[in-house]
Amino acid sequence: MQILANGIISGFTIALLAVAFSVVFLPTRIFHIALGGIYAAVPYAAWACLQGGLTWYAAVPAAILVAVLLSLATEYLNHAPLERKGASSGAHLIASLGLYIMIVQVIALIWGSQTKVLRIGLDQVFTFEDVIITRAQGIAAAVSVGTLVLFYVWLRFSNLGLQFRALADNPKELALRGYNIRRLRLLAFGVSGLLAAIGALVVAYDVGFDPYGGLIALLLAVVAVIIGGRQSFLGPVLGGLLLGVVRSEVVWFLSARWQEAVTFLLLALFLFVRPYGLVGRKVRLEAEV
Amino acid sequence: MNYLLHLLIYLDVYIIVALSLNMIVGYSGLLTLAHAGYFAVGSYTYALVSLTLGWGFLPALGLGIGVAALLSLALSLPSWRFGGDFFVMISLAVQVLLYSLFYNWSSPGVEPGTWSNLTNGPYGLAGIPKPAISTIKFDSIGNMAVLATVLASGCALLSWLLLNSPWGRLLKAIRDDELAARGLGKEVRLAKVQVFAIACGMVAVGGAIYASYVTYIDPSTASLDESILMLSFVLVGGVGNFRGPIIGALVLLAIPEALRFVEISSTAAAHIRLLAYGLLLVSLMHIRPQGIAGEYRVE
Numbered sequence: 001m002q003i004l005a006n007g008i009i010s011g012f013t014i015a016l017l018a019v020a021f022s023v024v025f026l027p028t029r030i031f032h033i034a035l036g037g038i039y040a041a042v043p044y045a046a047w048a049c050l051q052g053g054l055t056w057y058a059a060v061p062a063a064i065l066v067a068v069l070l071s072l073a074t075e076y077l078n079h080a081p082l083e084r085k086g087a088s089s090g091a092h093l094i095a096s097l098g099l100y101i102m103i104v105q106v107i108a109l110i111w112g113s114q115t116k117v118l119r120i121g122l123d124q125v126f127t128f129e130d131v132i133i134t135r136a137q138g139i140a141a142a143v144s145v146g147t148l149v150l151f152y153v154w155l156r157f158s159n160l161g162l163q164f165r166a167l168a169d170n171p172k173e174l175a176l177r178g179y180n181i182r183r184l185r186l187l188a189f190g191v192s193g194l195l196a197a198i199g200a201l202v203v204a205y206d207v208g209f210d211p212y213g214g215l216i217a218l219l220l221a222v223v224a225v226i227i228g229g230r231q232s233f234l235g236p237v238l239g240g241l242l243l244g245v246v247r248s249e250v251v252w253f254l255s256a257r258w259q260e261a262v263t264f265l266l267l268a269l270f271l272f273v274r275p276y277g278l279v280g281r282k283v284r285l286e287a288e289v
Numbered sequence: 290m291n292y293l294l295h296l297l298i299y300l301d302v303y304i305i306v307a308l309s310l311n312m313i314v315g316y317s318g319l320l321t322l323a324h325a326g327y328f329a330v331g332s333y334t335y336a337l338v339s340l341t342l343g344w345g346f347l348p349a350l351g352l353g354i355g356v357a358a359l360l361s362l363a364l365s366l367p368s369w370r371f372g373g374d375f376f377v378m379i380s381l382a383v384q385v386l387l388y389s390l391f392y393n394w395s396s397p398g399v400e401p402g403t404w405s406n407l408t409n410g411p412y413g414l415a416g417i418p419k420p421a422i423s424t425i426k427f428d429s430i431g432n433m434a435v436l437a438t439v440l441a442s443g444c445a446l447l448s449w450l451l452l453n454s455p456w457g458r459l460l461k462a463i464r465d466d467e468l469a470a471r472g473l474g475k476e477v478r479l480a481k482v483q484v485f486a487i488a489c490g491m492v493a494v495g496g497a498i499y500a501s502y503v504t505y506i507d508p509s510t511a512s513l514d515e516s517i518l519m520l521s522f523v524l525v526g527g528v529g530n531f532r533g534p535i536i537g538a539l540v541l542l543a544i545p546e547a548l549r550f551v552e553i554s555s556t557a558a559a560h561i562r563l564l565a566y567g568l569l570l571v572s573l574m575h576i577r578p579q580g581i582a583g584e585y586r587v588e
Contacts, residue, residue, distance in 0.1 A: 092574075094587065097521070097567075097570060098574070106564065258389065263385075275375075
């Protein structure tokens, strides 16, 4: 039970980043690697604010704002000009990789490469029956679930959410019907930065952070997107939960050293057996993204 | 003088890496993030057989090439079905699996190089012997530079001959339109297996030279960061022809050397060097997507 609970909680944090990734990937087909850099930058922004004497209530929104602005900047300065030139998806991928490298190296230049923590001392512990949950884990679970629910409500019931789903489904058709695609794309990058920032903060509060953790977290999220199914916004959540549970079972049955290997074996397995993911529909390979 | 020879050896290694990666990225059109893994396969195979079995340089090198070529099936078989971002993810999976193999195939208290402690885990293998072919020992830096240059020239010649042969044109045809190449009755799948085997075998040569020159190897050689670095310098130089990757290797060598003349600490220099790569990658995608001297734009 304990392992399952740990797995589900870490699964929700993976799911949050996975949704953040697919919010950009579904409408624009951009492999947003720079999101890994943003994910790494958020805790540093919060940490710097806290060091500067701000309270938690000021530091957290400031850090989230930094992430949203960074994410908007990647679209405004990089992907939108590339898109206007009709660049290939490979060019987007490589440019995003370059941005990721730049963000991480700037962080490492300013704050160094050591692991930092957002809280000091032992954490408070709650016990339910035979499951022990720390306060940080509780916060992570509650915030992740809350954010995801809010996001789905927005996506399902607001007018903007409807436009957004249309954008993910068929951007060209939406543009032909007179909607401003560029603004919607900016919105996608902003929402993506927001979700990634929340995910980064709850994880950093639980286990600490360093400049290089962003890429592996993002890759986990991408794996979650692929095994969950890329066609919908719900697939990534299922994929994230599955991944979180499997990873914590691996720690119990094998060792933490094999976590990454098992994760990527799972990815390879899914790509061969069910490349359209858990909830995806089967389509021809050529038609797939 | 020794400093120049040291640079020459590194340049040789980089050129081998760049030319082999060019075959995959520039001629097959597939981005791979597993190249450092195969580089380390060459290093580890060379180190293990020369340390524990006492093999000479050439047979150890040959075995390294063979092992890397065999393991390249892990990339070439998926490439039959996947392209684009999906192939990147597959190559990433291979990269992570190779890395965790090097990192985890160890058990404490056992002699390194035995079956239960093959790679000595995070501590790496030290004291790798300098190369020796029959009675000639390459223990001085000058000899080593000669050996590295000869091997790099051999790889360059091989790559030149292969890529200008009908086989090289077949690869280009597959890259540009796979269905059309298949429609003309070409063996697309066989060609993919061949190009991955040759490229991974070639990068294993670079790995063996590196291991025998530095005489120490640890799993960080196989890390994802190394793979990204290899990919980025090849893309900066440009792919799809012969001179692009070589220019990429020169740029990789030139940036840290140029930073030597600026008064900054070595840790900051390492970060600034990578920062320069990131900046180069982004700005090249905007200004010149085919790289400094390349021919092919990544799809």
